[in-house]
Amino acid sequence: MSTVAVEVVYRGIFQKTLARNIVRSIVFAARKEGKYGTAFGRYGDSPERNGIPAKQFAIVADDAEELEENLAVYEAQEVDVTINVDDTMCKGIESWAWYGLQPINALTKPGGTLIVTSRQETDALIEDIHRKDEPYNLSVLTSVPSFSGLWVYKDDHTDVRILGALAKVCPQLVSLESMVEAIQDQGWDDLKVRSAERAYERAGLRPVEPGEGNDETPFTFDLPGWTTMEEGLVIRGIEQGGGFRGAEGGYQPVRNSVFKKYSTRSMRPIVNFETCIKCTLCWLQCPDTCFDVTPDGLYDANLESCCGCGVCEAVCPVPECVTMINEAEFNDNASQYEAWQQNPEGYKQWMASLIEGEKKVERTHGFHHVGGYDEQLAAAGED
Ligand code: SF4
Ligand code: SF4
Incomplete structure (x- = not known):
């Protein structure tokens, strides 16, 4: 054959x-x-x-x-x-x-x-x-x-x-x-x-070679079979009050447990928690309800549900407070807010180097793309 x-x-x-x-x-x-x-x-x-x-x-x-x-x-x-x-x-x-x-x-x-x-x-x-x-x-x-x-x-x-x-x-x-x-x-x-x-x-x-590469076990879940499907089409609603974190404060919207969406993105937002003025615009405008509200009223992009659309970067009124970065730079979906809390100075340096790198690579995003392709080609030595 x-x-x-x-x-x-x-x-x-x-x-x-x-x-x-x-x-x-x-x-x-x-x-x-x-x-x-x-x-x-x-x-x-x-x-x-x-x-x-x-x-x-x-x-x-x-x-x-x-x-x-x-x-x-x-x-x-x-x-x-x-x-x-x-x-x-x-x-x-x-x-x-x-x-x-x-x-x-x-x-x-x-x-x-x-x-x-x-x-x-x-x-x-x-x-x-x-x-x-x-x-x-x-x-x-x-x-x-x-x-x-x-x-x-x-x-x-x-x-x-x-x-x-x-x-x-x-x-x-x-x-x-x-x-x-x-x-x-x-x-x-x-x-x-x-x-x-x-x-x-x-x-x-x-x-x-066999065994070479990423050893992560890909996220999966049990698909319903013909005998385990439920009658009709069931779309579960968000439970009343779901998402509020109680005494710890903050709010994390209830999300779909099986559809994560993160492989959709080619870029992801990183947030500067020190310059954020808590205007709420990113939280309100994100089409996928990705922002978790932290106990101190900051907004942490939940990276399992972010599809990388770039709306948050476009609406944020503070320069470089939300910056879209090439997804290839990251290896996990960990909380940026937690990383910042654990080591504010380290987070700041990490963020600055990513933004600097992004400017050099010029992998542009839909909302901010202003051309420059010919210059990029020349810089890459290609024609
Ligand atoms: S990139 Fe889009 S989906 Fe992701 S947090 Fe920003 S607005 Fe939401
Ligand atoms: S849009 Fe920018 S300044 Fe406003 S809450 Fe979000 S990150 Fe903070």
């Missing part, structure tokens, strides 16, 4: 066209070689939403029967190549489909390949990616995000770069020549062809 399956994991809405360009081009290229293929999204169970990890697939087979046989499943059980178009999803993904946290390489078959777009070093990414019991390969596509901190397709050419790299790391799928023809057939310009060819030349593989 010679079916090759590829999944593209992307951030909902913002990267949808990027993902579609990739899977569709794979099928176009496969047809150039007389193969059969199909491309589809796996998002039929609920609406796609901003930033939520979602998937599209391309399945390529030698003949129509084989393709049909492999399509008789809702979602591929394993894939030859996983493509992750936002490196912050290396920490795992949680879709609206209620799985808990799924490792980014969960479907990557033994000996398969994970391609990641990133500015980070390969070893730093491996620290984030959950361990597997079988070996696989990692291929990092170095490129500068061009749209609000995300890789898309117009300026940064991530679609064709992925296609070029894919032809190199998975030669059994399609050749570079077929990829180039598929790019040309879609009326994309010569610059895009060159980007694909350069990505092909540069793409490398880093073997990842």
Whole structure:
């Protein structure tokens, strides 16, 4: 059997066209070689939403029967190549489909390949990616995000770069020549062809051994089976008075215990508790009710429920009191307020270095993105 399956994991809405360009081009290229293929999204169970990890697939087979046989499943059980178009999803993904946290390489078959777009070093990414019991390969596509901190397709050419790299790391799928023809057939310009060819030349593989990587056990929970489901649709309300912390003071809203939302974000807010004027705007405006009110009336972003939208940064009236920072900088969802209480000076220094680093990297966020992509490219030595 010679079916090759590829999944593209992307951030909902913002990267949808990027993902579609990739899977569709794979099928176009496969047809150039007389193969059969199909491309589809796996998002039929609920609406796609901003930033939520979602998937599209391309399945390529030698003949129509084989393709049909492999399509008789809702979602591929394993894939030859996983493509992750936002490196912050290396920490795992949680879709609206209620799985808990799924490792980014969960479907990557033994000996398969994970391609990641990133500015980070390969070893730093491996620290984030959950361990597997079988070996696989990692291929990092170095490129500068061009749209609000995300890789898309117009300026940064991530679609064709992925296609070029894919032809190199998975030669059994399609050749570079077929990829180039598929790019040309879609009326994309010569610059895009060159980007694909350069990505092909540069793409490398880093073997990842069993047991290498993040040893965290991904967050999970028991899904109800057919016999344990309740009658009707039950959406539990928040209990009366729920969330008040009693004598200790403060308020922590009651939240969904199974849907955490944190894998949605590519950036997270950090709060300067010393300059906060307790205006309440972040608490009022956060669309996900993420702020816990501390006993002394400060606002601590609950990082298990924060989806990284950036509204709190946008509404905070105090400069650099709330700052969005690249999610790749963090390894846990611990309370910032508790860290600040335990060591105010250490917290201050940690926060200052993160803000300083953010300014250098210029991974911008939707609310504050003001362009500057050409300057970023020049600084990175890319063209
Ligand atoms: S980024 Fe801020 S406003 Fe958006 S979900 Fe997180 S805490 Fe709430
Ligand atoms: S918006 Fe800023 S100043 Fe106002 S409470 Fe939130 S963190 Fe403090």
